Amino acid sequence: MGSEKETRREARIAAERAILQAAEEVFAIYGFKGSTMARIAQTAGLPKANIHYYFPTKLELYRRVVEEIYSSWLEAGDVFDNSPDAATALSAYIESKMDTSRLHPFGSKVWANEILQGAPVIQDYLETSLRDWTQSRIDIINRWIAEGQIAPVDPRHLLYMIWAVTQHYADFSHQVETLNGGKPLRSQQWHEATQSVKRIILNGISAQSSAQRAEEQA
The missing domain is CATH 1.10.10.60 (Homeodomain-like)
Structure with missing residues (x-):
């Protein structure tokens, strides 16, 4: 049984x-x-x-699809709470967001299309859990700034930049593939793209891991 x-x-x-x-x-x-x-x-x-x-209903199914992609993005941000320093947290966050774009490009497109239409179905997500989650990440980023772990930046714009870059690989996949000779990115290319995004963003805000800072101070 x-x-x-x-x-x-x-x-x-x-x-x-x-x-x-x-x-x-x-x-x-x-x-x-x-x-x-x-x-x-x-x-x-x-x-x-x-x-x-x-x-x-179609609405129930649609909201579930949105919830799936939305939840994966929010869970990716848990590294802000669990990492030893800003560089480690942001590096892991970017990696997770890039992985989601690689593995679930359609889900990202659903979200992008919804937002472009003014979020007629999921505005409640934006006004409640996303707003609260974003504020909690802003508080952590401000703490990192106060501790000298990253350069002074507007936390919102840092988050927007990470979202824009990582989700670009899903939302504009056709453009990415066209510029890649008409072929999807290979695993090695995804790895290289992820490393490039991490390097550009982390260097731009002068983020260093605890080990790097200790080495410089030695």
């Missing part, structure tokens, strides 16, 4: 994941208004009834 229950649970998880992946792609291409549950079902390779079983 337990094994049968576990099998059903795994099947449900797999079905939801397939639906969410298909929905990311469809919403990214057609937007909320232009997308249909039938097209999402077709993309997922599932009967339309299955989509409605897990997500009764």
